[in-house]
Every structure is written in structure tokens, then in C-alpha cells.
Amino acid sequence: MKKNYIRIILSAFFLLIVAGLYIYNYLHNLPGADDNASTVIGQVAPGYRPWCESVSFELTKGMEALFFGLQMLSGVVMFAVCFRYLKKFGQNTSQK
Numbered sequence: 001m002k003k004n005y006i007r008i009i010l011s012a013f014f015l016l017i018v019a020g021l022y023i024y025n026y027l028h029n030l031p032g033a034d035d036n037a038s039t040v041i042g043q044v045a046p047g048y049r050p051w052c053e054s055v056s057f058e059l060t061k062g063m064e065a066l067f068f069g070l071q072m073l074s075g076v077v078m079f080a081v082c083f084r085y086l087k088k089f090g091q092n093t094s095q096k
Helices: 002-028 033-044 061-094
Strands: none
Touching: 002 061
């Protein structure tokens, strides 16, 4: 029972840190890696034109961060499912 409380407290702490970083990024409008890359490309090769255009629509900073968070969440869920499967598979092989 004590382990569950520790997990809940650690999960809440992690969630607060992630939410704080998200709010800080949203309020201060920090540039992303794409912004920095386009600036460098513009300096190195001023006449550069991309081979193709993005098929997606333009997103606001908040929506872009939300989609990135969803992408990160799906990756964490997949990792957790795989880890759980491997843990269960390891227990089954040790019992044989």
C-alpha cells in the first residue's frame, strides 16, 4: 500500500514539472529547433528552396506544443506496454 502512495506522489511531482515547463514555454514563446534551423539555413545558403512543402496546416505555438505532448505521451505508453510485456514474459520463463 505504501508503494502506491509513493507512485502517486512521484507521478504528481512529474506531472507538475512537465506542466510547469509547458506553461513556461507557452508564456515566454521560446523558439523551437525548427526556427533555429531555418535561420541557419538562411545564413548558409540564402537561395535555398525546400524540395517539398508541408502538407499540414499552420499551428499556433500552443497547439504545436499540445501535439508534441500527445506524441510524447503515445511514446511513453508504448514503452510502458512493452516494458510490462517483457516483465511478464520474463516471469513466465523463470517459472518453467
